[in-house]
Amino acid sequence: MTTTQRSRPPRPRPGTRPPAPRPRRPPAHRPVARPRRQRRTRLTRRGRLLLLCVLGGVAVGFAGGLVWEPAPDLLAEGLTDGDLVNAERAAGLQIRVETSRAGALDDATLALDGDDVTSRAAVTDTTLTFDAAGLPDGQHRLVLRVPRRAPMPAVQRSWDFTVDATPPDLAVTEPTAALLAGEPARIAGTVEEGVELTFDGEPVEVTDGAFAVDYPEPPAAPVDVVATDAAGNRTENAVTVAVIPSRVTVDEVRSVHVSFYGWATPSLRDPILAMVDRGEITSVQLDLKDESGMVGYPSQIERALQIGAVDPIYDLAGAVAELHARGVHVIGRIVAFRDPVFAEAAWNGGEQDLVLQTPSGEPYAGYGGFTNFAHPVVRQYNIDIALEAASLGVDDILYDYVRRPDGAIENLVVPVLEGTPEQAIAGFLAESDEQLEPYGVGHGASVYGIAATRPTEIAQDIPAMAQHLDYIAPMVYPSHWGPGEYDVANPNAQPYDIVRRSLDDFTAAVAGTDARIVPWLQDFSLGVTYGPAEVRAQIDAARDAGIAEWIMWDPKVTYTAGAYDVLLPPAPEASPPAPAPEPAPSETPAG
Structure with missing residues (x-):
């Protein structure tokens, strides 16, 4: 047998260092495999342990009566998440949740903006209804929580929505x-x-x-x-x-009163137009409803027709057209609350509240009948006449008898009156002013001469009335003042003095308002014969008080020739009133 021997390295010689050993290469080998089997074994054991726990719990649960309960189906109506709710919907907002599983909503809870509102919800076997009407504007959150049996988690639905019930400007x-x-x-x-x-x-x-x-x-x-x-x-x-149809404006109103028949009668109308042609007047006042309660033009106002108050004596639209063609301003006069026709019709028709009454419950008989200035129906009736006239082109509306009857207030019963009679009169003028505003007409009220100093005697509070008017028209007729008024011994015989002094009080009464003074002056004889000098004296008195405007009254519509200047210059600043001369003896007129 042949034996193979390994060669050895030669030994070093004495006195020398042995050579450094060669680095040995590690033997070639495969990477060591990860212990996958062992890790899978550990995971499997955990899974098995968990599975055993779950199965054990389920088994215990089933043994204790646990029934598997899937999540209930919930169908909501009336609101969606992200909804924008307007005023119409907000007024009747209602959320209805329906489920197919009976009793699923029995223990449900509902929260609105974090507040528990469960008690406000109506719950049946399969529905929950919540009335959310009237929520304020802004963002809201509604949360519905439906519990289930353990260990199943509760089901929750939420709706975020915004209420915007404010109409746009x-x-x-x-x-x-x-x-x-x-x-x-x-x-x-x-x-x-x-x-x-x-x-x-x-x-x-x-x-x-x-x-x-x-x-x-x-x-x-x-x-x-x-x-x-x-x-x-x-x-x-x-x-x-x-x-x-047309409009005429004038810098200064210099007007004369013309009745229904005054305009309808050529022998009365023609001299008025002659005054226009001569430049003596810039305006004509036409009656719309007079002291009789009749409406003298072909009005279409329903109540006026029903109560037989319309007597078309003259054509208002035609009169306005004719006067405007001549450049003449037109004032429409409405006798407001002295109205025998309306008062009788209302009383007989069972509308007694529309009529002023006596303490004994009878209709107030003064002036033939006086309507209730505090009642909305009466007030609107007069405003309707004003509106109709404005639509036909009348430039100004001037109310007359916009007051209570004179005499002790204890002798009057004013149904539905709230506050004082003075407040009611001013309130009527405010309503009229508001409704007439779209027509751009002038707005005035005739007042008693005593109203500047004795407002409660006839319910004419001048400063309060002036808040709602373009002008106050005080009736400062000399014949209507009693002896000694304003220290004038005989006002009817001293037209300059009484007009001058009384207008000073009216000017002071409207101070601080936008209203001006356009006085009623007298071109008729009552107790003292009036001619050009007496009429002229009143015009001069107004001018000396700083007032160049006026409306002349003559119930017969026959105005005095030679009493009116042509194209008067602007009124000067008011001058101090002259001392009153002693009057000549004359008959004292009725107050």
Whole structure:
């Protein structure tokens, strides 16, 4: 047998270092395998342990009566997550949740904005209903929690929604007054940003919150202006454009009273037109409803027709057209609360509250019948006449008998009166002023001469009334003052003195308001014969008080020739009143 021997390295010589050993290469080998089997074994043991626990718990649960309970199906109506609720929906907002599993909602809880509202919900076997009407504007959150048997987790549904019940801002700023028939018209205004705007259903462009629509002539029917915001809230405005046939304005009112028959009778009307042609007057006052309670033109007001108050003695529209063609301003006079026709019809018709009464329960008989100045129906009746006249082109509305009857207030019963009679009268004028505003007419009230100093005697509080009027027309007729008034011994015989002094009080009474004074003066004889000098004296007294405007009264509509200047210059500043001279003896007129 041959034996193979390994060669050995030579031994080093004495005194030398042995050579450094070579580095040995590790023997070639395969990477050591990871102990996968062992790790799988550990995971399997954990899984088995967990599985055994679960199965054990389930087994115990089933042994104790546990029933597997899947999540209930929930179908909601009336609200969605992210909803935007407008005013119409907010007023009746109701959320209804329905499930197919009976009793699933028995233990449900409901929270609104963090507050438990479960007690407010109506629950049946399969439904839950919650009334959320009337929620304030803003963001809201509604949370429904439906519990299940352990160990199943509860089911929760939530709705985040916003209530916006505020309609968008919409303001119509044009037109501000009545428009002339046949002329171009514009409806303009402002609206809240981000809204949709329509005119009679047609979209209108909005630029920086402003809009304007032009028409070749004023629209005959009301224009339905509608603004709709993102939530669907709507603001509607039916814009009625007041249209008048013509308009005349004057710097100074110098007018004369003309009755129904005064205008209808050529022999009375023609001298009035002659005064116009001579430049003596700038205005004519036409009666609309007079002291009899009759309406003297062909009115279409329903109640006036029902009670037989319309007697078309003259054509108001034709009269206005004729006077405007001459450049003459027209005042329409309405005798307001002295109204025998209305009072009788109301009393006989079972509307006793529309009539002033005595403490014994009878209708007040003074002046033939006096209507209730505090009652809305009576007030609106007079305003309706004013509105009709304004639509026919009358330039000013002047109320007369806008007061209570004179005498002790204890002798009157005023149904539905709240506050004082003075407040009721001022309130009527405020209502009239508001309703007449679209027509741009002047607005005045005739008052007693004593009203400046004795307002409660007839319920005419001048400062309060002036707040709602363009002018106060005090009846400072010299014949209507008693001896000694304003230290004038015989006012009827001293027209200058009584007019001058009384107007000073009225001027002071309207100070601080926008109202001016346009006095009634007298061109008739009562106790003292009046001619050009007496009429002229009153005009001069007004001018010296700083007032160049006036309305002359003559019940016969026969005005004094030679008493009126032509185109008077502007009134000077008021001068101090002259001392009153001693009057000549004369008959004392009735107060």
